[in-house]
Each structure stands twice: as structure tokens, then as C-alpha cells.
Amino acid sequence: MRLITFSKDVKMDDGMEPCRKGKRYIVSDGMFQQFKENFADGTIDGVFPFQEVPEKRYNGQDLTGKTLLVWRTGGMGDLCFITPNLRYIKETYKDSKIHFGCGPRFRYGVMHHPNIDKLVPLPIDYELLEKADYYLMFEGIIENNEQAKHTNAYDLFEAAFGFTGKISLEKKRPVLGISPDHLKVAKKMFSDFRKKDADGQDIPIIGIGLKASHIIRSIIPPHIHQMMGILIQNGVMVALIGGQEDKDIGNMLPLAGHPMVLQCYKHSKDYRDTIAHISQLDGLIGPDSSPIHMAAAFEKPVVGVYGPFPSALRMKYYKNASGFDAKPMCSPCFLHGIETCDYSDSHSKEPMCQHMHNPELIVKEMLLLLHYTSTQASPQPMALKQL
């Protein structure tokens, strides 16, 4: 981490206050590198060491009437891991205030969060830290942390807050807020799409998360296609969950245009749409990526498909959840952000572990979860038909 100053006002993102000339901002090493690469020479005119303020670094202190500044760049799934702690703070400390900072793309995912009082942009204005009673930053808590290889992510973040043992197991789940406008649009979209079965009951809609941020954690497209086919064959509707950046995957799926498939990713401009879409699902199958954590926030039945590291490190506290863990002899490798591993396919770049999964078993598990967790009177578990 370091402090920087700019030689002029710099606009970071639309709709956000620009960084002002001469003010000090806190940046991570990764963000600093990005600025150096993307801004013209001379835009950053001062670089200073960032000195921690020990008396302000948060570690479980009483926040009654106090302000806590929290930040992490992203991704959206990692921000989900922080949220149970925010709820705990609000439930425990009267009149506490939470100021939350994250990267521009991710702010849409926390914009309507019930426990965040003020969303602040990155890079963090140093004045905000000076004004806050306490601060806590989470850059590198998973990426550069050996503990992350054997500690559940929620436990990691809970420990960082100083809340170990204080949050009940049922509350170690993500907390999300939904934009009312986006929810209204999503409800209509799903209502128009949903069909009824021969008994007049709503046919379930199962979401499939299209892509993780890196290919090494993503479900391979042929498996997505097979799962779609099996679900449709069993009379279940499918929603393809993602964003605009997932269009390339969507275009590879021959069943994407099927009448039983809703291409939600095409209607998702930012995370507000994705969250609203997931809130309308009856269950979700996905890779290690934000949709499964979002589904867990709404206590939807969820099936995670994992390879490089165990599902327990993410899903252990979720309700009505199953994790499929591929365990070749090279696992767990904990590769998270790189594109390929030593055993990735040389053409598709898909890792070998993702190829090990069985789409039929994954769908079977999803349908079992659906049947055994459904609150409405549901028929016997559907027998899987042959494709």
C-alpha cells in the first residue's frame, strides 16, 4: 500500500467524484501499477509510504456511535465474504456507521446494501481515514495468505474484524441488498418467462452461472450445455446468469435460444441486475464465482462446481448447498487467478480438473436439493431422462 497524489483532477469512473489534484489517496500495489500503465506520465506527482495508524486499525473494538471505514477492491464474491461482519456490527453496536470502499464495477453490487451507510470510491481519500474512528482494509487477505488454503473465507474475514466466535453459523452467510427498480424489472422478466406445468404449478427455474473471472475456475462450456439439456429434458427451465462479458460463452451454447432458456446475462448491465435475477431463481448451479454466493444470500439451493481448491473453503456455511470437488492428484493447487495450469488443455486452456466433473450428477444433486427444500408441495424427484 502507498499514498499518492495527482498533478491534476482525475476522473476514475462515470458517476463518481474524481480524484482531486493534490489530495492524498491510498492505493494498493496492484492499483498503483494499473495507474502507472493507464495514466499519462506525470499524472501521479507524489508517491509516499502508507503508514498504518495502529490505534485506528480495527480489531473488534466497540463501535457504538463510531465510524468504521472498510475497503477492498473486489471481486464481488470476496466482497460477499465481508458482509456478515457488517450485519454483526449493525446488530451489535448502536449508532455505528460503516463507510465502504470498493472498485467501480463492484460498487453496484453493494449500492443498496442494508448495512452500508456510505459507499466511497477507490482509491480511498486519506482524509476519510483521518476522519473515521477505525479502518480496516482487505487487500491480499486471500491472495497472499497461506491461511486461506485451509480456512473458510468467512472465518478469515471474521478473524480480520476481530469477531472470531461471535457470529452464529446461520449468520455466516452473505448479506445483499436489492435495487427496488432492478427487482421490479427482474420480477416482470421472470414472470413473463415462467411457465406452468400440467397441474398448474410454476415450473422451477434453475440458474447456471456462466463463468468465473478466470478460466481455471470456470465450468467448461460443454458441461454447461449438457446440464442445460438435462434440465430441459426433465421439464425444468434454465436461466443463464452472468453479465455482458459472458456473451462469448452464451454464443457457444446451442441451447441458449431454446424456449425453456432465459438468457439473463443479456439483460444484465451491472451487478444490480445480476442480484435481482438471482433473487428470482429456484436454485443455482455455478463455478466458484459471485453468483453462488449471491444465491446463498437469498438461501437458494445452490450447487458449486470446484476444481483448484475445495468447495468447503467457500460454501461450508451455506444453507441447502452442495459442492462438487474434482480431486486429481495435483489438487488442491489453489491456483486462483492465472489462466492456465501445467495440465490445461493446450487449445481451450481449460484445466483438467474441470473436465473431471459429471454434468448429469450435478443436475441430479440440484434436482434433489430442489425437491427436498421446496416449501410448496412438490412431486417426487424427477427421474432423469436420457438426452
Place this chain on the structure above:
Amino acid sequence: MGMNKKGFQVIPRGQGGPHDQGNSGSPGRAPTNDERFHALEEFANEAMQIINNQGEGLKQMGGRLGEIMFKMGKLDEVVQLQRIALRVQRDRQNAFMRTLVELGTIDEEILQAGFDIVENRILPITSEGRVNGSVYVSRYNTPTEMPVPQGVNRT
């Protein structure tokens, strides 16, 4: 204890042979896994450059490989050799290993031990290219009455 065709003495680990000492030459300190793999990574990068040139290139590589094998111990080096061969070119893995035997750099016995290790699931891919491993399902806070589908390994 024995000698392979190139005259390298093969001493089982733990009996005070050279490979019980570290690459650094410090008596009593076995090389760490990082040191082992770093040295082999470097070798693999060299190998990738020259393996496409058969004959002379492989002979050069064989000598260096023998040196590494002598320092690092029999079992690990065969496993790592397999890994290197995978990195180089999968479809030429067997040819690569066989050539090393022909060059006298490693024993047939060691080569077979390597394949045995692979077949016994030490490495993720067998010599025939099959994946070693299984898929397991873990359930988190699910209804206890949910049955386990056939074909699913439960953790």
C-alpha cells in the same frame, strides 16, 4: 545399492548417500521441495529448447539430467521426470523416457518404477494420458433425508 549404466551410484534414501545431502553441499540437509523443483524447472526450460533436436540434443540433456538425478534421489526424480516430460510434450513422454534409458542415463528399473508411481496415482496423468483422481460431493446444511445419487462419492 547399485550402479546404473552410466556409472552413477544409486543409494536408497536415508542411507547416507549423496542425495541425503542438500544441493548446497551442506552435510545433513536434504534439498527442500522448492529447491528440487526449482532446479528441475530450470532443466525443463532447457529441455524444452533442445528436445526438438533429437540425437545430439538429447545426449546433452541426458548428462545434465543424470547429474540432477544423482543429487536428488531416485524416487523423487522419477516423479519429477514425468512432470518435466508432461511439460515438454505429452505425446512424446514415453519416447523421451525411453531415450533416456537408451542413453544409459537412467535404469530401466527406475523408469519402470516411475511408470508404476504414475499408475499408482502419484501424478495426475498416467503414461497413457488418463486422469487420475475422483470427484466428491460435499453437502452443507442440507436436509438429512436427501439420498445420495448412485455414482456420487460423498466426502
